Amino acid sequence: MEVQKEAQRIMTLSVWKMYHSRMQRGGLRLHRSLQLSLVMRSARELYLSAKVEAHEPEVPLPPVRSPDPRLHQSREAEAVVEAAPPDGEQPSPEPMDTREAPPAEETPARCAPRPAKVSRKRRNSSLSDGGDVGLVPSKKARLEEEGEGASAEVPDRLQPPPAQAEGAFPNLARVLQRRFSGLLNCSPAAPPTAPPACEAKPACRPADSMLNVLVRAVVAF
Amino acid sequence: MHQPPPASFCSSSSSSGGSSCECARVGVRVSALAPAAAPCPAPRRLPRPRQPEPPSRGTSTLLPARLGPWCSPTGSPAPLSCETGCGEGSWILVCRLLVPTQVSLLSMEEDIDTRKINNSFLRDHSYATEADIISTVEFNHTGELLATGDKGGRVVIFQREQESKNQVHRRGEYNVYSTFQSHEPEFDYLKSLEIEEKINKIRWLPQQNAAYFLLSTNDKTVKLWKVSERDKRPEGYNLKDEEGRLRDPATITTLRVPVLRPMDLMVEATPRRVFANAHTYHINSISVNSDYETYMSADDLRINLWNFEITNQSFNIVDIKPANMEELTEVITAAEFHPHHCNSFVYSSSKGTIRLCDMRASALCDRHSKFFEEPEDPSNRSFFSEIISSISDVKFSHSGRYIMTRDYLTVKVWDLNMENRPIETYQVHDYLRSKLCSLYENDCIFDKFECVWNGSDSVIMTGSYNNFFRMFDRNTKRDVTLEASRENSKPRAILKPRKVCVGGKRRKDEISVDSLDFSKKILHTAWHPSENIIAVAATNNLYIFQDKVN
Numbered sequence: 001m002e003v004q005k006e007a008q009r010i011m012t013l014s015v016w017k018m019y020h021s022r023m024q025r026g027g028l029r030l031h032r033s034l035q036l037s038l039v040m041r042s043a044r045e046l047y048l049s050a051k052v053e054a055h056e057p058e059v060p061l062p063p064v065r066s067p068d069p070r071l072h073q074s075r076e077a078e079a080v081v082e083a084a085p086p087d088g089e090q091p092s093p094e095p096m097d098t099r100e101a102p103p104a105e106e107t108p109a110r111c112a113p114r115p116a117k118v119s120r121k122r123r124n125s126s127l128s129d130g131g132d133v134g135l136v137p138s139k140k141a142r143l144e145e146e147g148e149g150a151s152a153e154v155p156d157r158l159q160p161p162p163a164q165a166e167g168a169f170p171n172l173a174r175v176l177q178r179r180f181s182g183l184l185n186c187s188p189a190a191p192p193t194a195p196p197a198c199e200a201k202p203a204c205r206p207a208d209s210m211l212n213v214l215v216r217a218v219v220a221f
Numbered sequence: 222m223h224q225p226p227p228a229s230f231c232s233s234s235s236s237s238g239g240s241s242c243e244c245a246r247v248g249v250r251v252s253a254l255a256p257a258a259a260p261c262p263a264p265r266r267l268p269r270p271r272q273p274e275p276p277s278r279g280t281s282t283l284l285p286a287r288l289g290p291w292c293s294p295t296g297s298p299a300p301l302s303c304e305t306g307c308g309e310g311s312w313i314l315v316c317r318l319l320v321p322t323q324v325s326l327l328s329m330e331e332d333i334d335t336r337k338i339n340n341s342f343l344r345d346h347s348y349a350t351e352a353d354i355i356s357t358v359e360f361n362h363t364g365e366l367l368a369t370g371d372k373g374g375r376v377v378i379f380q381r382e383q384e385s386k387n388q389v390h391r392r393g394e395y396n397v398y399s400t401f402q403s404h405e406p407e408f409d410y411l412k413s414l415e416i417e418e419k420i421n422k423i424r425w426l427p428q429q430n431a432a433y434f435l436l437s438t439n440d441k442t443v444k445l446w447k448v449s450e451r452d453k454r455p456e457g458y459n460l461k462d463e464e465g466r467l468r469d470p471a472t473i474t475t476l477r478v479p480v481l482r483p484m485d486l487m488v489e490a491t492p493r494r495v496f497a498n499a500h501t502y503h504i505n506s507i508s509v510n511s512d513y514e515t516y517m518s519a520d521d522l523r524i525n526l527w528n529f530e531i532t533n534q535s536f537n538i539v540d541i542k543p544a545n546m547e548e549l550t551e552v553i554t555a556a557e558f559h560p561h562h563c564n565s566f567v568y569s570s571s572k573g574t575i576r577l578c579d580m581r582a583s584a585l586c587d588r589h590s591k592f593f594e595e596p597e598d599p600s601n602r603s604f605f606s607e608i609i610s611s612i613s614d615v616k617f618s619h620s621g622r623y624i625m626t627r628d629y630l631t632v633k634v635w636d637l638n639m640e641n642r643p644i645e646t647y648q649v650h651d652y653l654r655s656k657l658c659s660l661y662e663n664d665c666i667f668d669k670f671e672c673v674w675n676g677s678d679s680v681i682m683t684g685s686y687n688n689f690f691r692m693f694d695r696n697t698k699r700d701v702t703l704e705a706s707r708e709n710s711k712p713r714a715i716l717k718p719r720k721v722c723v724g725g726k727r728r729k730d731e732i733s734v735d736s737l738d739f740s741k742k743i744l745h746t747a748w749h750p751s752e753n754i755i756a757v758a759a760t761n762n763l764y765i766f767q768d769k770v771n
Contacts, residue, residue, distance in 0.1 A: 010604075010658075010661070013662060014556060017664075025415050025417050026414075026415060026416065026419075026440055027409075027412070027414035027415065027416075027503075028501050028504070029503060030503070030521040030522070030549075030552055031521055031552045031554065031571055031611075032667055034549060034550075034551075034552060034571060035571070035608045035611065036609060038607045039604070039605065039607075039661065042604050042605075042607070045606070046604065206411035
């Protein structure tokens with residue numbers, strides 16, 4: 001539990017640093033962003049492994065609540081980061097599968113903590129069973145569409161994204177484009193910037209997918 | 222995966238078509254074996270510390286000439302008895318050069334609003350002392366000149382005081398020789414990014430004529446500066462009078478030949494080349510090749526090779542940018558040419574690895590010739606292992622046989638012939654290993670420390686926190702921790718070795734880990750190429766220490 005809290009704290013801190021590094025003079029520093037993303041990934045792994053251990057015997061209530069403060073905090077970062085000018089440096093804005101973490105390991109972790117929202121979970125796992133990790137960000141996309149002030153029951157509104165043949169990212173890019181182009185203001189090139197802008201935002205729910213997307217996204221500066 | 226080397230870049234605004242009366246072109250090859258001789262007579266003794274120079278020709282005149290930030294040195298170096306030191310003698314303070322106090326007071330009295338304005342783009346430099354933070358220090362090849370760059374884009378060059386019979390003790394002091402604004406803040410309109418004017422690196426070229434040349438770089442642009450002296454001026458023009466006003470031709474009755482008369486020594490700095498628009502990411506290193514015709518500039522993902530004469534083209538020799546940026550796992554953190562072999566260079570990565578590349582192998586040196594990596598010690602594995610293994614500096618030894626790397630907690634010396642592990646590892650401040658989390662919170666874990674060799678490659682030096690810096694003697698295996706601080710820098714002071722207490726019991730002179738000041742860090746140091754004189758940059762102060770062995 002302590003470990004989880006610590007990991008969570010570090011993740012929040014990293015997100016905060018990531019956000020602030022965008023505002024500093026001289027623009028985004030690639031090396032620093034990379035280091036922050038590494039820390040976030042380590043924190044995520046720690047968090048997940050601690051969670052798996054904690055939840056094997058127990059009732060999963062605490063974890064359900066724990067993402068909330070982070071969610072709330074991340075929301076603000078999200079909103080502002082979204083409006084930030086896109087970083088024009090990356091040629092390929094499409095997020096892709098996480099390199100290292102297979103979706104399978106997260107599925108059991110996800111399954112455990114939310115018996116109260118069974119329907120969501122099931123849908124989630126079914127999507128994951130499709131072997132499509134990119135669906136996780138789609139969940140986030142869905143979430144965003146409901147509005148910034150929405151409560152934390154995001155997964156309720158999840159709709160399965162259209163199936164894709166080639167892989168997660170073209171679909172993800174399209175989904176994100178649709179969802180976020182309206183939210184980005186004054187961005188010169190909306191489509192390519194939609195993914196990068198949202199990439200830096202942490203997703204809200206669930207914690208694992210949040211980390212998943214976040215870590216993936218952050219590396220993609 | 223490879224991007225083709227860029228054929229050309231937009232030509233920059235350099236005024237490289239030099240007039241023929243300038244000194245010999247940079248890049249004229251000299252025999253590699255000849256030492257960098259100074260063909261001109263030794264520069265004269267400077268008069269007392271001089272008034273700030275007017276903006277040099279070619280520099281931007283957007284901002285008015287500002288006071289050089291450096292005062293004359295305080296106190297004179299003291300002859301001292303030799304105390305126990307690091308094996309090679311004890312260290313005394315030669316001079317401490319600091320920011321004028323009126324500037325500091327001004328910024329302290331400001332209210333919040335003004336400070337906000339001053340922090341914005343194109344702020345007024347006279348307020349922000351942050352602009353005086355030294356960001357690089359470098360001796361030239363003879364050690365006679367010492368260049369510093371700061372966050373405000375200024376370069377200040379110090380010259381060593383010449384030895385004289387009258388003032389024996391003044392030898393070894395460095396006085397201001399030249400000050401100029403090297404880089405200005407810029408704005409990249411395409412990316413909506415501000416480009417900082419902070420000088421990331423300065424590298425000297427070996428001296429080939431009476432003028433001095435140095436390269437200075439900020440995040441995006443490298444500039445070649447020529448620093449030359451002028452001590453004569455022509456007098457006796459026919460068409461102009463002494464103030465430069467045109468004379469009425471009717472009043473001219475005789476014809477005379479202008480003669481050169483001595484004048485007060487003036488040091489001018491002119492930008493001779495501007496190498497711009499070649500880097501997408503932030504430049505972290507530059508290195509002059511031993512052929513003196515080319516140099517390289519390295520950013521996070523690419524290394525470019527330039528010829529000094531050509532400013533609108535550069536060759537990309539290393540490109541580690543992945544096709545998909547999400548696959549990015551490491552960036553280049555430092556790069557340097559081999560001191561003698563003009564075909565070899567090394568670059569370090571954020572993963573703690575060093576690659577030696579040979580430019581003869583192929584045009585694009587993505588495949589290394591040697592790969593130096595130490596396997597990670599699993600017992601030291603922690604949450605922040607990846608960050609602290611990132612190499613912040615890499616330096617070849619003067620002999621060319623060894624390379625030294627600095628990561629967050631250690632300095633390592635590698636033999637070029639052995640790739641699987643370093644031959645020596647020195648712990649700089651291992652007591653911080655348990656504090657990594659707090660250091661992550663206050664951002665100190667991202668600090669990039671530099672490291673330097675002494676002239677004979679027997680001692681290595683690097684900085685730490687609390688204004689401490691450390692020296693390691695490779696032969697005797699002794700090390701010492703010294704402090705560069707205002708409190709301890711009395712004019713006749715010998716530096717007392719410091720000690721950080723790790724365990725419970727703190728002895729009288731020791732300082733405990735928790736009372737270290739992490740805002741006072743020494744990131745940049747330099748060692749004279751042949752003597753035991755070191756320059757240590759502590760925020761906005763420059764300390765020069767000399768080894769005094771009787």
